[in-house]
Amino acid sequence: MPIARAAKRATVRLGAVALVGALLAACGAGNSSGSDSSDSAGGKVTLTVDLFGSFGFKEAGLYEEYQKLNPGVTIKQSDTQDEADYWKSLQTRLAGGGGLADVQGVEVGRIASVTQQQSDKFQDLKEFGADKLKGEFAEAKWSAATTKDGKILGLGTDVGPEAMCYRTDLFKQAGLPTDREELAKKWATWDGYLELGKEYKKKAPAKSAWLDSVASLYGIMIGQEEERYYDASGELIYEKNPAVKAAWDASVEAAEAGLSAKLDQWSPQWNQAFAAGSFATIPCPAWMLGYVKGQAGEKGQGKWDIAKLPGGAGNWGGSYLSIPRAAKHKKEAYQLIEWLTAPEQQAKVFQKQGNFPSSTGAIEKIADAKDAYFSNAPIGQIFGDAAKESPVQVLGVHDQNVMQQITNALSEVERKGVSSEKAWGTAKKGVANVIG
Amino acid sequence: MSLTATAKAGPRRPAGTGPGPDDGRAAALRRTWRKASPYAYIAPFFTLFLAFGLFPLLYTAFVSLYRVELQTSGEMEWRGLANYTALFSDEFFWTSLRNTFTIGVLSTVPQLAMALGLAHLLNYKLRGRTFIRTAILLPYATSVAAATLVFAQLFGRDFGLINYVIGLVGFDPVDWQTGTVASQIAVSTIVIWRWTGYNALIYLAGMQSIPHELYEAAEMDGASRWRQFIHVTLPGLRPTIIFTVIISTIGATQLFGEPLLFEGSISGGISHQYQTLGLYMYEQGWGFFHLGRAAAIAWVMFVLIVVIVGVNALIVRRRTRKEAGR
Numbered sequence: 183m184p185i186a187r188a189a190k191r192a193t194v195r196l197g198a199v200a201l202v203g204a205l206l207a208a209c210g211a212g213n214s215s216g217s218d219s220s221d222s223a224g225g226k227v228t229l230t231v232d233l234f235g236s237f238g239f240k241e242a243g244l245y246e247e248y249q250k251l252n253p254g255v256t257i258k259q260s261d262t263q264d265e266a267d268y269w270k271s272l273q274t275r276l277a278g279g280g281g282l283a284d285v286q287g288v289e290v291g292r293i294a295s296v297t298q299q300q301s302d303k304f305q306d307l308k309e310f311g312a313d314k315l316k317g318e319f320a321e322a323k324w325s326a327a328t329t330k331d332g333k334i335l336g337l338g339t340d341v342g343p344e345a346m347c348y349r350t351d352l353f354k355q356a357g358l359p360t361d362r363e364e365l366a367k368k369w370a371t372w373d374g375y376l377e378l379g380k381e382y383k384k385k386a387p388a389k390s391a392w393l394d395s396v397a398s399l400y401g402i403m404i405g406q407e408e409e410r411y412y413d414a415s416g417e418l419i420y421e422k423n424p425a426v427k428a429a430w431d432a433s434v435e436a437a438e439a440g441l442s443a444k445l446d447q448w449s450p451q452w453n454q455a456f457a458a459g460s461f462a463t464i465p466c467p468a469w470m471l472g473y474v475k476g477q478a479g480e481k482g483q484g485k486w487d488i489a490k491l492p493g494g495a496g497n498w499g500g501s502y503l504s505i506p507r508a509a510k511h512k513k514e515a516y517q518l519i520e521w522l523t524a525p526e527q528q529a530k531v532f533q534k535q536g537n538f539p540s541s542t543g544a545i546e547k548i549a550d551a552k553d554a555y556f557s558n559a560p561i562g563q564i565f566g567d568a569a570k571e572s573p574v575q576v577l578g579v580h581d582q583n584v585m586q587q588i589t590n591a592l593s594e595v596e597r598k599g600v601s602s603e604k605a606w607g608t609a610k611k612g613v614a615n616v617i618g
Numbered sequence: 619m620s621l622t623a624t625a626k627a628g629p630r631r632p633a634g635t636g637p638g639p640d641d642g643r644a645a646a647l648r649r650t651w652r653k654a655s656p657y658a659y660i661a662p663f664f665t666l667f668l669a670f671g672l673f674p675l676l677y678t679a680f681v682s683l684y685r686v687e688l689q690t691s692g693e694m695e696w697r698g699l700a701n702y703t704a705l706f707s708d709e710f711f712w713t714s715l716r717n718t719f720t721i722g723v724l725s726t727v728p729q730l731a732m733a734l735g736l737a738h739l740l741n742y743k744l745r746g747r748t749f750i751r752t753a754i755l756l757p758y759a760t761s762v763a764a765a766t767l768v769f770a771q772l773f774g775r776d777f778g779l780i781n782y783v784i785g786l787v788g789f790d791p792v793d794w795q796t797g798t799v800a801s802q803i804a805v806s807t808i809v810i811w812r813w814t815g816y817n818a819l820i821y822l823a824g825m826q827s828i829p830h831e832l833y834e835a836a837e838m839d840g841a842s843r844w845r846q847f848i849h850v851t852l853p854g855l856r857p858t859i860i861f862t863v864i865i866s867t868i869g870a871t872q873l874f875g876e877p878l879l880f881e882g883s884i885s886g887g888i889s890h891q892y893q894t895l896g897l898y899m900y901e902q903g904w905g906f907f908h909l910g911r912a913a914a915i916a917w918v919m920f921v922l923i924v925v926i927v928g929v930n931a932l933i934v935r936r937r938t939r940k941e942a943g944r
Contacts, residue, residue: 449882590885597888
């Protein structure tokens with residue numbers, strides 16, 4: 183899940199010794215064609231599912247349901263909390279051609295790497311008839327997992343429509359309106375959001391900032407853009423992209439005006455700050471709701487609310503389910519992921535976990551959903567609208583790492599007072615390093 | 619190798635027992651086995667070393683001459699020395715080299731000094747000595763991951779214990795993650811905490827090999843404990859100290875787990891302020907999947923360590939020669 187996607191934090195990631203990995207990677211090129219499914223003696227199949235973060239399938243009881251529907255199937259899921267670790271290990275296994283599960287999760291920030299660099303390592307789902315599902319998914323979601331020559335390499339799980347979460351109690355103390363409609367009007371643009379932030383700062387409770395970190399501000403703003411780091415031809419264009427510059431400038435402004443709590447997203451300090459009230463607003467993709475609830479805890483119940491995002495709709499994060507070519511039970515795996523990503527199941531995951539569905543059928547089903555934790559905010563409507571209006575994003579192979587370099591540099595402005603020009607220079611060097 | 623040749627070359631044994639024609643052959647066979655068996659005994663190690671030591675080393679050198687990406691590891695593109703030249707013109711490489719050095723000094727020097735002091739104290743007769751000796755080894759037995767995560771909490775900016783204490787004394791909180799010096803001190807602290815006890819035990823072992831009479835003689839001459847330490851313990855410990863310095867230097871050059879887990883950042887903080895060479899290699903290899911470049915860094919680190927150890931050995935040899943000449 184995208185929660186973990188940026189969460190390069192805190193989990194144990196020792197044990198990857200570069201030399202051994204390099205060896206593995208370079209030695210094991212071949213051996214990718216596993217036996218083609220149905221070696222199932224007496225119809226008994228054990229399907230392995232390898233995911234990161236929390237996709238919510240287990241939580242929503244979907245595996246049990248599926249096993250009841252298909253008595254011959256047993257599902258075994260393994261998890262890695264941190265997407266960065268998960269991706270590393272998946273890459274190593276793909277390069278070596280062994281140890282792969284029947285179903286592998288792929289984050290949207292990596293899907294371009296799958297479609298552009300590794301399409302021969304994943305199963306074309308069209309062979310199992312996936313193309314008939316095309317109309318059931320949001321257009322952007324579907325096209326991102328399709329290669330130029332029309333192979334379908336993954337079925338979408340959730341998407342990350344964006345909104346703004348805020349603390350009504352802190353807003354009250356600072357004398358700001360707390361009604362979500364009114365706020366949406368006041369911060370119809372990002373300038374409005376920053377202005378309100380400056381107002382907040384004047385009367386804010388002690389030790390409370392307007393925003394958690396400028397990295398999340400940058401992240402949510404860049405999520406509103408169609409073109410970000412790459413253009414449609416796969417060329418790196420972030421340097422001259424005005425959208426990147428706009429998001430950068432707004433983040434710098436917020437940093438220099440002292441609006442942020444200077445927290446590092448996904449760090450322990452960030453987690454503690456949810457409950458401590460260190461910030462009044464946090465840019466909020468749908469999957470963030472579960473995270474806020476987890477960190478702010480029961481005491482936060484009713485203190486939070488959700489309003490429409492300044493500057494229009496956007497999308498941040500979301501995932502896919504894919505089948506590696508080396509998987510043992512491809513046909514059964516396909517049946518499973520088709521079922522898991524069907525509207526009914528996506529709606530169940532949303533109700534349990536807050537992950538917003540990518541299936542258009544499921545979006546209709548949850549249109550009326552409200553969230554008691556967030557002052558009964560109409561999350562079905564807010565995120566549903568955002569999902570409908572989100573731009574179809576151009577994805578690039580290094581999206582994830584490029585973004586990391588830019589937000590690192592922004593943190594320098596935020597926490598060290600480095601000048602915008604100097605930090606941008608660092609970001610460019612960092613990106614050059616990423617591209618190699 | 620032919621049997622006769624070996625027999626000839628083998629050490630002559632006094633022909634004691636009955637020299638029948640068959641016996642001669644058996645004896646020759648025995649002699650051959652005698653010569654060959656040591657090689658057979660050490661063969662397992664060298665086979666493993668070849669497979670998992672030498673081969674990866676050479677293969678890494680080979681890979682470092684290519685552009686190899688993990689995602690497309692089948693396609694290797696010849697780059698010659700370009701990975702190395704790119705490295706040397708890369709600002710982040712020099713930053714990480716400098717960080718490795720400063721963190722190395724910040725952690726090794728206090729660590730060894732404290733270990734020496736601890737060992738000196740433990741060398742006296744204390745109650746519960748065994749318990750204390752075991753206790754100081756405990757940090758070493760703790761996993762890096764667990765220790766680092768705890769330290770990362772202690773060094774937290776807003777809610778960390780250390781800043782809380784600093785605040786009680788009346789100072790401003792320190793941003794342990796962001797400040798260059800602060801973050802390097804924090805990382806060094808973890809290293810010091812983990813390795814001081816380990817080194818202290820090595821020193822203790824070394825101290826116990828110093829003849830007790832020397833201390834007695836010194837005491838009779840009226841030397842204080844401090845003077846005994848300076849004039850008896852330190853000279854007697856010199857080989858041990860050199861050993862720990864070399865081991866610690868190698869350890870410091872390869873420092874990886876502590877900085878990686880300190881903030882969970884593969885860049886070693888937002889401005890690479892505590893990124894070590896090991897971490898930089900990891901970032902290139904497993905963050906960005908540039909295996910060729912990572913291999914080049916691995917080789918640069920290898921050469922660096924060989925040079926450091928070589929310089930160390932040279933200095934030691936010089937000193938010993940000087941002393942012998944005295």
